[in-house]
Amino acid sequence: MDKIIEIENLSYSYPDGKQALSDVNLAIGIGETMALIGPNGAGKSTLLLHLNGILRSDGTVKVFGVPLEDRSLKWVRSKVGLVFQDPDDQLFSPTVFDDVAFGPINMGYSADEVRGRVAQALKWVGMEGYEGRSPHHLSVGEKKRIAIATVLSMSPEILIIDEPTSNLDPRAKWELIELLKRLEMTKIVASHDLELVKALCERTIVLDEGRVIADDSTHRIMSNTPLLQAHGLAPPRINGVQAQGSGQGPLPNG
Amino acid sequence: MKHGFLDRYSDLDSFIHKLDPRTKVITTFAFILVVVLTPPTRWQAFALYFALLASLILLSKLPPLYVLKRSLVIVPFVLMIAIFIPFFRPGEVVGSYNIWLWEVTVTYSGLLILWNVIVKAWLSILSLIVLSSTTKFSELLKGLEQLRMPKVMVMILSFMYRYIFVLVAEVIRMKQARDSRNFGGKRMWQLKTIGNMVGTLFLRSYERGERVYGAMVARGFDGETRTLSNLRFERADLYFGIGFLVCLAMIGLSTLLYL
Known part of the structure; x- marks a missing residue:
């Protein structure tokens, strides 16, 4: 079995009836680095939440061939590490140590093992010595790294990250990209930051209105400008003249 | 800040x-x-x-x-x-x-x-x-937990300590956004605006609560709190x-x- 995640006929609608995912089929191989791109509201985050069973609905999700159901939930969550977009959601403990230790403790490791894993995870993200700090004293970039460490400490087989570069300045962003490159497990990155996608991922999936629109190599998707434009991922075509507020009246002046 | x-x-x-x-x-x-x-x-x-x-x-x-x-x-x-x-x-x-x-x-x-x-x-x-x-507040929480204070209480205190700063920052941002648009006018209107802000803050906190819970569940939380002392x-x-x-x-x- 060389597929790490298989999704078949997955559909999901929000409690208010709005369709978020319709009939998604997807397979991700071991060791792949895949980007999930799409405009705001395309269903990227919703899809990610299905991959470790936080959301469940029609269709099947299999991890290493094991279907996601109540019995397998705990096991799946130890294999699939999900990093949320807002590090203030991901980091909920009074200290960095408690947060990075949260997963391993829940998995039932011994105290020594937990300490070792916390130290190792913080080392991977370059944040050694931050154990005793409080999350509200950290910068956004530092918080993002710690958020990744909270998942790495569980040594997942697959790392799923939602918008890793949002709110980061270019330097912090490129440092984070380098960090992600060094991590060797399977990765799924949801983003609409195309620079990140080009630098990190071999394969790209375009999602819009809950449907998989395209599934190809990153290179081919990135050179398909009409596709990107049609799904809000590239600047709109400029028709010879300056494309300025077509259909709108003049802006108020003073 | x-x-x-x-x-x-x-x-x-x-x-x-x-x-x-x-x-x-x-x-x-x-x-x-x-x-x-x-x-x-x-x-x-x-x-x-x-x-x-x-x-x-x-x-x-x-x-x-x-x-x-x-x-x-x-x-x-x-x-x-x-x-x-x-x-x-x-x-x-x-x-x-x-x-x-x-x-x-x-x-x-x-x-x-x-x-x-x-x-x-x-x-x-x-x-x-x-x-x-x-x-340190985190040490205090550990101490209270070791002294057999109910875990739910320790957890509530811990979340309070973690998120009070996030909430304060959110309030400050909302206040700045309000004041940048020349907040003023009649007293009733002001009160209504402040009421809306409080409501928005509550909804945002509620939604954040759901996301935080998601982040906990994603790391194997099953309702039992365990900590290392x-x-x-x-x-x-x-x-x-x-x-x-x-x-x-x-x-x-x-x-x-x-x-």
Whole structure:
């Protein structure tokens, strides 16, 4: 079995009836680095939440061939590490140590093992010595790294990250990209930051209105400008003249 | 933004800061208990309690003015509750005043109770300030947990500590956005706007709660909270604990013997 995640006929609608995912089929191989791109509201985050069973609905999700159901939930969550977009959601403990230790403790490791894993995870993200700090004293970039460490400490087989570069300045962003490159497990990155996608991922999936629109190599998707434009991922075509507020009246002046 | 108002000075380095949080929690609560149980007429005892706290403050290198200032926060609350006692308490009358159609009398025993409430509340809050300024909040939580405080309570406190700063930042951002659009106009309109902001804040917090829960579940949370403790009682804890409790007992007992 060389597929790490298989999704078949997955559909999901929000409690208010709005369709978020319709009939998604997807397979991700071991060791792949895949980007999930799409405009705001395309269903990227919703899809990610299905991959470790936080959301469940029609269709099947299999991890290493094991279907996601109540019995397998705990096991799946130890294999699939999900990093949320807002590090203030991901980091909920009074200290960095408690947060990075949260997963391993829940998995039932011994105290020594937990300490070792916390130290190792913080080392991977370059944040050694931050154990005793409080999350509200950290910068956004530092918080993002710690958020990744909270998942790495569980040594997942697959790392799923939602918008890793949002709110980061270019330097912090490129440092984070380098960090992600060094991590060797399977990765799924949801983003609409195309620079990140080009630098990190071999394969790209375009999602819009809950449907998989395209599934190809990153290179081919990135050179398909009409596709990107049609799904809000590239600047709109400029028709010879300056494309300025077509259909709108003049802006108020003073 | 700088947030230090909950456990400011808790990263100083002193003998008191190094004690195990459990020692500090136990001695603080013993202190409050003894203070509350001391008869109100023993003012010498209260002076001694204060001296005991003052020496702790000096030992812990906290700026005395800061501690004093913070402790005054409690005064309005206590006054609001206790200010009417002297007027309603029956007993020997100190003075009687006519306010419009009302005859108001103040009694000695009423005044005594008022002083008693204020002094005890103030000493208690002073001891809590010493506790919270010499102990990191996270350590305090660990201590409370080890002392068998219900885990749900510890968790609520922990989330409060973590998210109060996030909430404050959110409020400040909303306020800035409001003021940048020339907030003004009629009073009713202002009140309505503030009401909307409070509602928005509640909804945002509620949604954040759901996302945080998702992040917990994603890391194997199943309703049971587990933490690692690295707390250890040292010899200093033993000496301090015994020394403090003996002092406390001596002051408390001396008041009983005087009676």
